[in-house]
Amino acid sequence: MNGSNVPAAVDALQSRYISSLDRRDFDAWLGCFDEQGSYICISRENEEQSLPLAIMMDDSRERLKDRVSYITQVWAGTFEDYWTRHFVQRLECTPNGADSYLVVSNFTVFYTSARGGSEILVAGCYADQVIVGADGTAKFRAKKAVLDTTTTPRYLVYPV
Amino acid sequence: MSNLAIRWPANQAELPKAAFHREDLFQREIERIFLGPEWHPVAHRAELPKPGDFKTFRLGTAPIIAIHGEDGKIRVFFNSCTHRGTQLQTQARGHAKEVECPYHRWLFNTCGDLLAAPGSESFPESFRKQDYNLRELRSSDYYGVIFVTASPAAPALEDYLGELKPLFAKVLGDSRLTLLGYQKVMFSSNWKEYNDNEGYHAPLLHRAFRLLKWQAGKGTQRATEYGHVGLDAELQSVPNSDFLNDPSLVQCRDGTAPKSVIIALFPLATVLKHIDVINIRLVIPHSVDETEVHYAYFAHQDDDSAMLRHRLRQSSNLLGPSGFVSLEDGAVFNRIHQGSMTPGNVRYQKGIGAPIAPPCIVGQNDESANPLRWEYYRKVMEIERERL
Known part of the structure; x- marks a missing residue:
């Protein structure tokens, strides 16, 4: 697609992504990744020390689908629910081969518990590989959420 | 030290819920347990x-x-x-x-x-x-x-670990490990709620086991005189891995039979191996209602690249604060903390019979080791029971 439209396509994808999480539409969340897509959520502490362990490591389509089952079938009804609001700011969007772009964005996620208060859940940055098709639709080939928040204030149920 | 004004029930299977909320107990726990003669x-x-x-x-x-x-x-x-x-x-x-x-x-x-x-x-x-x-x-x-x-008064470490010593080789092998990384989380609970888990809840709270039709095999749960509890259980291979699109999450690939070996040390640390996950959980008790847990995961130095990759993928998604078979634990710690702000006592039931004393073996899916750990706690804290 026309290179000048790429940032708009990338931003539209990020908006779909955070909107699907905040609405808890996990089919829509899954739809943000292409068939080879992966999602990793890792602490900056591990990342900076070259420790590969993640908080969520969904490095295949199968694992992305399993993540949806964990939330909707396995854990449902046990955890203390919370509502999220994601805020994302794109910092970089760099071409990386045919139709592929490396995108770096900051994020903050607020959460509101059933008790009613709202606080920051995590802050960090996304390092993403986005594929933008000829028709102008964008999908994640790889999405990595790197959490500055080393000790999360509660256990994470939903992807970031 | 003066006795604390807390009513501790005479029945050994009972526990006052106030134990999870009293600031004066927390101060004494720091002196007696965390800076006291425990390892x-x-x-x-x-x-x-x-x-x-x-x-x-x-x-x-x-x-x-x-x-x-x-x-x-x-x-x-x-x-x-x-x-x-x-x-x-x-x-x-x-x-x-x-x-x-x-x-x-x-x-x-x-x-x-x-x-x-x-x-x-x-x-x-x-x-x-x-x-x-x-x-x-x-x-x-x-x-x-x-x-x-x-404290110079702590016994020799090997005496302290006692009957659980043989489990260390089962978890850590020859101990030549490499660090894979950490998961760190804060629970809105008392540290004693975090360490009060048992085998009774496992197949009930964690729906993953039911969805996979995954039963624990034969095993033993052992309580020691220093308040430690050790579990050594075989795991069946998963009969219904159809539930998972990626069944490697629950597959054992280290050449041994799949096992769950859990060394739950008094007061707080856990050293465990579940399938191919090698995990040490260390805990910081910040206050009566804030408990920080660090999950450290390890591979073995002799792992080839495929085994390393497998351990990494299993460790990241299976047993941590957001793990497939463990996330619900955190929810329960927090919910017990809220629910125990009500009057009265907790009463353990599963497997409770005639009074027993450690060292002893208790049922794998019982909660009868919990009162034994509480009894050790009560003695270390010098809290007297009410008389019958």
């Missing part, structure tokens, strides 16, 4: 493999630092300058040739010796450098797990 794991050797490597942690609320000395020995110190008490290292983990306090530039080597104190020519004549080395804690290691105690 507390603070690291595995694999977390600080080279001379100069260090790791900071807390002993109760007190900051401590483990340093791999230039002489090859790992020592644990209070993370506090011997001059004015300034915290020395603030990073969770790192590497340093020396330890320098930023306030007045007192300088220590990796063995804890004070090397230099600027302006010492005008210190009192009685000042002797050797009196100001870093304050070292008594430490000892077992299968690479480094334990510390602030």
